[in-house]
Amino acid sequence: MSRGVVPRQPARTGRQDKVRIARTPVSAKSESKHTARIQSASAKTTPARKKATPPAKSATAAKVNGYNPVAPERVQEILKRLNDLYPDVTCALTHASAWELLVATILSAQSTDVNVNRVTPELFRKYPSVQAFAALTPEQLEPDVRSTGFFRNKSKSVIGAAKKIVAEFGGQVPEDIEKLLTLPGVARKTANVVLGSWFKRAEGVVVDTHVHRISRRLELTKENDPQKIEKDLMKILPRERWILFSHQIIWHGRKLCIARKPKCAECALENICHAGDKTWSTVEIHKNAKG
Ligand code: SF4
Numbered sequence: 001m002s003r004g005v006v007p008r009q010p011a012r013t014g015r016q017d018k019v020r021i022a023r024t025p026v027s028a029k030s031e032s033k034h035t036a037r038i039q040s041a042s043a044k045t046t047p048a049r050k051k052a053t054p055p056a057k058s059a060t061a062a063k064v065n066g067y068n069p070v071a072p073e074r075v076q077e078i079l080k081r082l083n084d085l086y087p088d089v090t091c092a093l094t095h096a097s098a099w100e101l102l103v104a105t106i107l108s109a110q111s112t113d114v115n116v117n118r119v120t121p122e123l124f125r126k127y128p129s130v131q132a133f134a135a136l137t138p139e140q141l142e143p144d145v146r147s148t149g150f151f152r153n154k155s156k157s158v159i160g161a162a163k164k165i166v167a168e169f170g171g172q173v174p175e176d177i178e179k180l181l182t183l184p185g186v187a188r189k190t191a192n193v194v195l196g197s198w199f200k201r202a203e204g205v206v207v208d209t210h211v212h213r214i215s216r217r218l219e220l221t222k223e224n225d226p227q228k229i230e231k232d233l234m235k236i237l238p239r240e241r242w243i244l245f246s247h248q249i250i251w252h253g254r255k256l257c258i259a260r261k262p263k264c265a266e267c268a269l270e271n272i273c274h275a276g277d278k279t280w281s282t283v284e285i286h287k288n289a290k291g
Pocket of ligand 1: 217218256257258262263264265267268269270273274275277278279
């Protein structure tokens, strides 16, 4: 398709399916007769309405009119298409050890991987070991990580983690989620990145901003809290896909399923995605399914 030519977007109302409502002028009298007929027909065919019960919150329980967004076949189809799209993706943060990956992940909060990768090669050349970091004060590190944003907190976390790793874990990044979570600045996302990408241990699913947004768009979860999203994903994804799924979704979020204007017309998941904020759709839109 030539540049700048945007395909006609099907209307959300279903007009693209040539659904038309015939409208003929009716008088007030015939309109009231017509309404009465519809009401009487509806009363014959529609059972008495029960009091509406609120929908189940968990995506795993979401099943409306036979459509279950987390049905195993649908999840498998999503995973298959992600495999076709992103067969060999890995962590985009430059690192050569578990410690470097831990530092890079702490620095990546509220920043981009590209931004972090600009900073870390020089940082790891200047301070080549966890012991070298542990000998610093946070103030000494601040100028080196300033461009990644929130640099005071990040300096504190990195130096605090280095000191603890040297003092309590023999200078080695622990390969255990409970121990990792005791390090300053390390929450489940960072711990899962280090365990999955360095130690190849699937203890959970990394939920960053891309996984958060796209899991909701694809209706794999209805949750907003990263920990609850992770729980939902752990329930529906096979464990052997926990690590790769995050990498693939993160790449998808960078390339196509971007936050503001997802490139739905180019997306291979389009005909199984019902996100409420799609920019192009050939399928029914689900208003609640958005990032
Ligand atoms: S169709 Fe659009 S919203 Fe859905 S996954 Fe693809 S890019 Fe994202």
